[in-house]
Amino acid sequence: MHRLLYVLFLSLCLAAPAGAAVPAEFIDRYAAEHHFSGTVVVQQAGRVGYEKSFGMASLAFKVRNTPQTRYRIASITKAFTAVLVLQLAEQQRLDLQAPIRRYLPDFAGSGGDAITLQQLLNHTSGLPNFDQVKDLQTALSEGVPAYQKPGTPAQLVARHCSGAPVTPPGSTFDYNNCDYIVLGLILEKVSGKTYEALLQERLLQPLHLTQTGLLRQGRIVENLADTYMQREDLHGLADDLPVYAENWYAAGSMYSTAADLLAFSDALFGGKLLKPESLAAMTRPGLDDYGYGVWSYAMTIAGKPHPVVKRPGRIMGAQTQLFRLVDDDTTVVILANTDAVDLDEFAAAIARRLFGGEAGTPGKTAQTGSP
DSSP states (O other), X not given: OHHHHHHHHHHHHHHSOSSOOOOHHHHHHHHHHTTOOEEEEEEETTEEEEEEEESEEEXXXXXXXXXXXXXXXXXXXXXXXXXXXXXXXXXXXXXXXXXXXXXXXXXXXXXXXXXXXXXXXXXXXXXOOSOOOOSHHHHHHHOOHHHHSOOOHHHHHHHHSOSSOSSOTTSOOOOXXXXXXXXXXXHHHHHSSOHHHHHIIIIITTXXXXXXXXXXXXXXXXXXXXXXXXXXXXXXXXXXXOOOGGGGHHHHOEEEOHHHHHHHHHHHHTTSXXXXXXXXXXXXXXXXXXXXXXXXXXXXXXXXXXXXXXXXXXXXXXXXXXXXETXXXXXXEEXXXXXXXXXXXXXXXXXXXXXXXXXXXXXXXXXXXXX
8 A cells, every 4th residue: 555655646746747836925925015917827747836816907997816817918919820820821722921912912112022921920020110109108199099099901901910010021020910910810811810700710609709799989898807008197097098909900810718728838838739840930039039920939947948838918018928948848928917026037937936936037038019
C-alpha cells in the first residue's frame, strides 16, 4: 500500500507543471494595490488554478464584475481575424502573397497592387494609419472622427484605408487598424458571408464560445461591463467617449469572457484551428516581434528564456491581455473595464512569480490609436 501511494504521489509530481503554484495572494494584492477592475484567469497544464473578478461592471448601478461578465476585448479581435485568414489560406481560397486588388478590385490607389495579405497581417502594409487621434486631450477637444461616424466595412476602407502607401510595403512595422479592417472585407468578399457570420461558423460555434460576439451601437449585450477611463480633469474615472463600436470591425469590435478566451487559446495552441505550419507562421516574430495578429518573443525569467505569444488590446477603458507561455503550457487571461492597470506588466508579473523570478520586463505593449 505504501509503495502504491508513493507511486501515485510521484506520478502527480511528474505530471505537475514546471512552474510554482499559482500566486493567488500576489494576484489579489496586485489587483488591490493597482485598483484593478476586471477578471483574471490563470491556467497551467490544462487546469485552471486561479479565477477571480474585481471591481464594478457598472459603477452607476453598483454591479460587480464576475467570471461571467462579458468584456470588450479590443484588439484580441485581430487574433481571431488572423486565424480566419489562415484557415482560408489553408483551403487555397486566399494567397498571402497576393495583393489586395486580387480580392478587392475596387480598392483605391496604388497600394492595391503593391500590398500583400501577409503585409496586412504583420502590419507592414504602409497604409495610412487609421488612428490619427493619439491622446485624450485631442479626443476631448476634437472628437474621434473615425469612430464617431458609423460606416460599413466598405465605407471604412474607402474613407480611411485606401490610397498610396506612406512607406514601402514590407519595410516598416506600423500598428494600424486599417490592416485588419481591409482583411475583414477581404474575408467577406472571398467567403460571400459577413465577417460576423464567418466568425460564428468557423470559430464561435465549433468551439462553443457562446459568450463571445461582435459589438454594435444598437445591440444590447447582456452582462457586458461598462468601460471607464481615468480623467485627470475630472479627478477620477469617467465613461468612455461615445463611439460606434462596429467601426473597429475585424480589428477590435469583439466582446467575450475570460473563459471563452481561454477556450480559444486552448484550441489555437492545441492544434484544433490551424495546421502546424500555419500556427508556426502566425507566431513567428517579424518586425517588432510581431507575427500575424500576435506578438511573439522570449521572456527571461530567473535566467531562463520562456517563449511568449501575446495578444494585448486597448480601446479607452477596455484593457485586455491574452498571454501564453508556450513551452510552459500556461495561459494568463486578463480582461479589464478600466485603464487603471498596465496589463502587460500585470501578466508579466504573474509569469515571473509562476516561474521563479521577480525582475524583468513585460515585453511588447499593444499600441492603440484610440485615447
